[in-house]
Amino acid sequence: MIMPVKKYDIGWVDAFQSGKFYSLRVASRKMVLARREDEFFALRDVCPHQGAKLSSGLMTGEVVAEHPGQQPKLRREGEFLSCPWHGWKIDLRTGCSPLEESECVKVRRYEVHVEGERVLVVLSAKGGLRQSKLD
């Protein structure tokens, strides 16, 4: 079944800087919007751990080192959000924490489109990311 969707225009592309989070309210839903170069991500602005505002968090990546003493590297920089309260990391692409496979710690994602110079968030009739046919 294809859920009906609605697109919400949230602003000019240039209004959003790369590497920053923006707290938005779209159709009464609290969202955090992130821009990474030409990509946009939108997630529910609530940490699944204890409800912190993710939009106050830090944009980061994955720290990688194979053993103590090795110079760590930052991979996938700008693709993670670190929660401001307890440092939980959320993958902006999936809404998941790298540590938790359970659905109960997944952050709801919203589809974001760029049409022309405008940024649009797509919501299904029930909200959230669902299989949808776009206009």
Next chain:
Amino acid sequence: MEAANSWTQLEWLDSDPRWRGSILVHLGDPEGSANEIRRLAGDQRFVQVLLMARSSAPYGKWQMDPIYAAACEAGLPIGIHFGGGGDVPITAVGWPSYYIEDHTGMTQAFEGQVISLVCEGVFVRFSELRVVLIEGGFAWLPARMWRLDKNYRGLRDEVPWLKKLPSEYILEHFRVTTQPMEEPSNSQHLLQILDMIGSDDFLMFSTRLPSLGF
């Protein structure tokens, strides 16, 4: 250490085939300790490499790696036993006055060693290493696992070599002995602790005989 271990062989292990021994090592000489472990690896009456719970530095430090490498080569676990000391106070808040404080507070040392061994990546470098916590009890363990896992979620960038939850490393690489164990007035609480640990084969039976200690 060579003299002490050779004495163990001559005086104890040779006197009765039922005896089993621990290889003593010198923390100030990790390479020498590794050579000693290798020297005795062929004598199967030695069943572990012995460390003491208290030390001058946590056992996860990389300087200990030669000992762990040699233990893994020999197929021997590391036994961390109640006791020991170094040039640091024996509690996390300084020197206590009475033995009851010393004895009760020994769990701080066991906790510190477990946390260090996990967080400093010892089990990443030595995936076959086994560690037995001897005479440290185990009722403290579930809370330590919860706290370590919770902190790992927020602080994992500090220890990126860990690829799974710290509690998973603990359950995979550690075992604890049963004597002495904590004795709650409600014995059901002890069973609940075992449930919280979450493993059916985490305990190793021990008696501490002939010691009459509690």
